[in-house]
Amino acid sequence: MVPLKCKGFRAGGVAAGIKKNGDLDLGLLVSDRPARVAAVFTKNRILAAPVKLNRERVKTGMARAVIANAGNANCANGSEGMAAAIAMTAAAAHALNVPDEQVLAASTGVIGAPFPNQKVAAAVPVLVGALDEDGILDLARAIMTTDTRPKAGVREAVVNGAPYRIVAVAKGAGMIRPDMATMLCFACTDADVALDDLQAALKRSVDLSFNRITIDGDTSTNDTVILMANGASDVKIDTIEAKASFQQQLDDLLMDLARQMVRDGEGVTKVVDLTVRGARSNDDAWRIADTISHSPLVKTAFFGQDANWGRIFAAAGRAGVELDPDRLDLYFDDVQMTKGGTGCGDEAEAKATAVLKQPEFSVTLDLNLGEGTAGMLTCDFSLDYVKINADYRS
């Protein structure tokens, strides 16, 4: 098994007292040399202070560190929020002896609560002292909110006989569509990647992974994905083959983390790979997949292990896309549930019910109109989701 680390990067997490329960809540990822940086941020019109700060700082294309806290989103705090984000990065920069503007910040937690500046300032020196090349999991723990498990992964590949790695941590845990909760992902690689290539690779991987569980433009105030590349492996990603390899590894890693997020979604008991195919266009397929995967009625039926395909039809029908009700074929895994828009009967229903008893299964809706397809990773909607979110601030 490839160890969860990558050359020239150290990470760590400490309990700064922001979370009421005393868990790790302040994390740091540091490159021992200047690294190129690519990032993708939320499209929400209301931006948390650290997101505003990062959007400016990543324009240089260089970063040395990311400092992140859980327990407070540092959003809707006005000018004091921006001052707090700047102070958090300045404290880390000072302790690391790097330029302020090469430190990025991320926060996740309650919106609109005053930011605990003093707790963070007091904890930063301890956090820097705790940095370790094996500290990735502590960083993953420090950014958890309602997540029940830390999420991390590593991929290793070889270019011209020389290995490089990509390591990433993430947190999610909202009901997936994760616009419902902050999604953070920090990735680092010891490969040497040109800045344009780094940004393009990250954008593509995010579209394939986190944007299959989230919706473009529909994100929380704090969502942030950051990828740093420090070249410490001396592996240059500069040929078509090497770029393809890097893309493949990054895709695979971020899809892995996206699936970890859904599996650990708040109250999730079912992970569902939804595919809509046979649409007139990919965009049509996407709109239907979006509507189905966010329908509370569909999601509660998944929770109830109920092959209630009528709800899937009803959601498809209200997606605002032309379809022919008499051509709809629906499958749970490989069990055909409807043919030409009507049910396949009791035997199919019994088989489908067995499919839904599994913790993970697929749902495929074929419109039989064209070649458009779209995939989404979604989940059920359970009693625990409501419990978790009704009690979140208390």
Place this chain on the structure above:
Amino acid sequence: MVPLKCKGFRAGGVAAGIKKNGDLDLGLLVSDRPARVAAVFTKNRILAAPVKLNRERVKTGMARAVIANAGNANCANGSEGMAAAIAMTAAAAHALNVPDEQVLAASTGVIGAPFPNQKVAAAVPVLVGALDEDGILDLARAIMTTDTRPKAGVREAVVNGAPYRIVAVAKGAGMIRPDMATMLCFACTDADVALDDLQAALKRSVDLSFNRITIDGDTSTNDTVILMANGASDVKIDTIEAKASFQQQLDDLLMDLARQMVRDGEGVTKVVDLTVRGARSNDDAWRIADTISHSPLVKTAFFGQDANWGRIFAAAGRAGVELDPDRLDLYFDDVQMTKGGTGCGDEAEAKATAVLKQPEFSVTLDLNLGEGTAGMLTCDFSLDYVKINADYRS
């Protein structure tokens, strides 16, 4: 109190055995003379058979009766579904001795289950025998699905010294946005209203009432609102004043039924009057109100009696509408919770928490950008909602 009836109309409900629990499940509303008819139907692309049938039949502008069942949506049943809808109306037409094409149909319940033709055919003569001018509440009961209470209302007004009435029944009970469950409403009046006026008045009232809890274009496969006017009161609605009076009574009645629906929404513990104002346009305000009122995070916070305004901000920010985060003022009832985009502090929070402990309250978000406003009637998202919908078919 005005009695729940109106001249020249009889109604009733019987237990045809469609619902497993033996409750009333087949209802009928009949005019003793030809009535003008107006209707509004779902915009879902997948239409239940009775909706398809009604859309044709209302083109004549005349109807004598509506027959409706609960327990089976008669949707996605192919040509057998259409045959069943036709048979249901034919049975009623035969027993009533009126033309088939003047009987409308409505169904609500599970999608894709074979329609219980024989049960309906056997029950129709009993149902016709049970018709009574005081039978409106039985009709209201017969169309209930997960509704816990029948929903009905009456308004009486006077034109030139002569009284007329409008009576209506409805069922809803899905989590409101009622695209999540079928919304049916049957109304009748003994006023004499021209067909064009009748349709215009109904459209306007539906926009003010059911479309404040639903979303245009986003409805179930079966949603149906029917209004019959038989003129039995001899009150003509033919002056500006009389038309205004009729509109006002109809608006008031349907808004009353819409509020009854939200109060009886599945698992609802909080009814929330949401207003978005100060937007650049009414459309902007509407998009933000729509996003807030359907956010699971906002709705679970209402259930938790948690004045978690950050979630309301986050939802507003992802509505795809330009806004200035530093101008947002938020109120729970008359308690100002944020000013200029930041929180008003602990005292406001304590007062707001008291507001949220009430069963009904208002939430007002002021963007301070313009004159656009929109209102929605919404509700919380509770443990019982999930329980009800996870168990619906079992």
